[in-house]
Amino acid sequence: MASSDWIEVQRLAAEFQRAQLSSALQKLSERNCIEIVSKLIDLKLIDVFYTNDGKEYITLEQLSREICDELYLHGGRISLTDLVPILNISYHAIESRAQNISQTKPEIHLVSGQLIDDDHLDHIAEEINENLQQTGQITVVELTKQYELPMxxxxxxxxxxxGTIIQGQQDKYDHHVFFTEGFLARNRARIRGALSAITVPTSVSAIIAQNKLPERLFFAVADELISTKRIQASLSGGRQANVATFIPDVHSRSQNEWIDNFLKQNGYLEYAALTRLGLGDPKSFCRKRFRETSLLYLSSCCVGSYILQQIEAAVEEALVSQSWVEVLPLLPSVFDEEDAEQIIQHVLKNSQNLPGKDALVIGHSAVTSNAYVQNLRLIFKPMIEEKASEVVASGDYLQALADQRNAKEKSFKPEQSNEKKDRKDERRKKANEGKLGGGTQGRETKTRATKKKYQKGKNDSDDEGEEEFVGGSSSASTELQFMSLDKISNVLRKQESLSDAPDEFVEDIAQRLYPSLQSSFQEAARLAFEAVLSATSGQRRQTHSELQNKVQLLLQNIKQGEKAIQFFASLDIQQQLSRHLLKTAGSELVNELVSYVSQDTNVANDSKDLSLEARQKIINGLPQNIRVPLQGLHKASQGSIIEEFLSEADVALTACDVVLRKADKKKDKTIPIQQRHVLIEQLNAAQDAALVLHVAVLLLFHTVTQTVLNASGRFVPYIISFLQSHLPQSIGELLSELQGLVIQELTSKGDEELLETVRQKMENLIPRVRETAVAYKKSIAITQE
Known part of the structure; x- marks a missing residue:
């Protein structure tokens, strides 16, 4: 503190004293005194503590003196919490001064919230020494609990x-233990006597418990006695009493002699027997004991060369004679299947006399040769040929082909199924909205995708469908089973060479033969099927080709009809024309497919001209993989949505293995010309006025739109109404006149005179209508937008 500050303090103190000694009018009040002291504390001119009741102040030095006084009065040890009520000072103030005292006075210690001086610690040390001399040893853990001080x-x-107050020494292995020289000498003698009397391996925990020895001293004394050769023995298992074992050398010598003799006489050593002798780790003992001897270490025992040579000779004989041998009965009874398997693997790997590549281990302990297993296949050859002929003759092979193809489509194209469903909904939506042109483009793209799926790597010819059907038969026949594993095992058990074989051996052989027998059966079934198919291949190929051509033509007509329908503005007319198109060309396409697959699946069908009831009956008798797609197509043909029908046709054609050829642009250009010639021939052959008018308007519609409209006679007025705006007025009037005469003829059946007049007029108009329809040409046809 600066001299000027101290002078100021003295001045204030003098004034304070004068104020106290002055009369009542000149004295300071208690509140003023508190404010003055508080101001001095804030200015850090004085450093004092408040008492808990706030009525007194105490300086730091005074607080330290009072703490030391209380420490002395309490015998050199007092808790800081006990000082709080005694000194009437806060715990924080007492703690800060206690820390200062412990730092400035080395003889006083602050430990766990207590002040302890050296005199008290010396007193504790005297008590510890007295206890040590009485008991011989003490532990710091016990002292910690007794004196409530940190360890x-x-x-x-x-x-x-x-060495001064406490007379003893610290355990060098456990620093928290102290003992006296007398205690150490007594226990060393007891341990030496106990170990000297032991002649068999004994657990250290048993030695300690029986003789009531301190575990901490036992290992140190035992190691000292063994290292100085005072005790001829060894300790195994580490320094834990419940694990360690004391083994006298006299027992080790007799034990080693017994082990050597047993291995020499029997050719093996069992780990369980060594464990009963008192060895904690038999395998490690054998590796160390027989370091110079070649032994095979197994899971339960170790084997010498004598047994290995016996097994090698037995395996060699089995391989050379193409038979089999069970190794486990040749081994001692203590060996299990796992040991036998390890011995076999060792013999096959290390023997130079065995053809290891041809050896085959069956189960865990049987050995045979691959040649022996392959020879067993010859037993099943007649059975394979007989079964292959049966499945082909019964039609099971053909059904398996269809089932396999259906399963393959479901597994390979789940996304395509969703795509078909989405396209189906999209086409139905477009058809209801009356939009133009979308269906044909989507249809052509779909046909190309189907073509790639089924004709990849093949030439475009009439035989492609047949080649794909036959070529895929090998993979499809995997659904057919030649013989179950139980039946194969029964056949093998009837063989003389396997009559005494265990069931596990026969079953394992059957499992190994099953894949090759199944493969041979598939190949035999395929060859048998091809042999049967070759007899009728020419007729079938022709039928399949005709079906392809017919279906392709019908689909083209439906597409053309769909384009033609879009030229009519009325949605009602479009729906009626679509329904008519599906009932004619669509039903014909369904009949063609149903007739074809009914012949292929042996379902009774006498004619291709099927009614709805007859067609439904045939579809119900088909296999599910064909029935479901054809049922959907049959249902769509009764509706009025062409897009839905085309989508269902895609699925049905795939299920029936009908693959459309890639579109030929040159051939497509000739289609309109062919369609026109067909209409012209129909027009020239027609004699009835109504038929002439019907064909003439279809021909003119074709000329105007370049599409073929599939429409019945009742749609003629709508077609003429459409053509009025696209033909010269004279042609339109000519068609309207003939249309009126046809209607008049139908409505005047009772009036013969009027009927004769109408017919006369129609005869005059028919040549003109024929000539006009054939001769009319338009340079630019209407196109769909």
Missing amino acids: EFILQQIRKRL
Whole structure:
């Protein structure tokens, strides 16, 4: 504190004293005194503590003196919490001064919230020494509980007074243990006597428990006695009493002699027997004991060369004679299947006399040769040929082909199924909205995708469908089973060479033969099917080709009809024309497919001209993989949505293995010309006025739109109404006149005179209508937008 500040303090103190000694009018009040002291504390001119009741102040030095006084009065040890009520000072103030006292006075220690001086610690050390002399040993853990002091603090104070106040020594293996020389000598003698009397391997925990020895001293004394050769023995298992074992050398010598003799006489050593002799780790003992001897170490025992040579000779004989041998009965009874398997693997790997590549281990302990297993296949050859002929003759093979193809489509094209469903909904939506042109483009793209799926790597010819059907038969026949594993095992058990074989051996052989027998059966079935198919291949190929051509033509007509329908503005007319198109060309396409697959699946069908009821009956008798797609197509043909029909046709054609050829642009250009010639021939052959008018308007519609409209006679007025705006007025009037005469003829059946007049007029108009329809040409046809 600066001299000027101190002078100021003295001045204020003098004034304070004068104020107290002056009369009542000149004295300071208690509140003023508190404010003055508070101001001095805030200015850090004085450093004092408040008492808990706030009525007194105490300086730091005074507080330290009072704490030391209380420490002395309480015998050199007092808790800081006990000082709070005694000194009437806060715990924080007492703690800060206690820390200062412990730092400035080395003889006083602050430990766990307590002040302890060296005199008290010396007193504790005297008590510890007295206890040590009585019991012989003490532990710091016990002292910690007794004196309620930290373990490290007690350990530090004991070490400081060891050899002075405390007479003893610290355990070098456990620093928290102290004992006397007499205690150490007594226990060393007891341990030496106990170990000297033991002649068999004994658990250390049993030795300690029986003789009531301190575990901490036992290992140190035992190691000392063994290292100085005072005790001829060894300790195994580490330094834990419940694991370690004391083994006298006299027992080790007799034990080694017994082990050597047993291995020499029997050719093996069982780990369980060595464990009963008292060996904790038999395998490690054998590796160390027989380091110079070649032994095979198994899971339950170790084997010498004598047994290995016997097994090698038995396996060699089985391989050379193309038979089999069970190794486990040739081994001692202590060996299990796992041991036998390890011995076989060792013999096959290390023997130079065995053809290891041809050896085959069956189960865990049987050995045979691959040649022996392959020879067993010859037994099943007649059975394979007989079964192959049966499945082909019964039609099971053909059904398996269809089932396999259906399963393959479901597994390979789940996304395509969703795509078909989405396109189906999209086409139905477009058809209801009356939009133009979308269906044909989507249809052509779909046809190309189907073509790639089924004709990849093949030439475009009439035989493609047949080649794909036959070529895929090998993979499809995997659904057919030649013989179950149980039946194969029964056939093998009837063989003389396997009559005494265990069931596990026969079953394992059957499992190994099953894939090759199944493959041979598939190949035999395929060859049998091809042999049967070759007899009728020419007729079938022709039928399939005709079906392809017919279906392709019908689909083209439906597409053309769909384009033609879009030229009519009325949605009602479009729907009626679509329904008519599906009932004619669509039903014809369904009949063609149903007739074809009914012949292929042996379902009764006498004619291709099927009614709805007859067609439904045939579809119900078909296999499910064909029935479901054809049922959908049959249902769509009764509706009025062409897009839905085309989508269902895609699925049905795929299920029936009908693959459309790639569109030929040159041939497509000739289609309109062919369609026109067909209409012209029909027009020239027609004699009835109504038929002439019907064909003439279809021909003119074709000329105007370049599409073929599939419409019945009742749609003629709508077609003429459409053509009125696209033909010269004279042609339109000519068609309207003939239309009126046809209607008049139908409505005047009772009036013969009028009927004769109408017919006369129609005869005059028919040649003109024929000539006009054939001769009319338009340079630019209407196109759909």
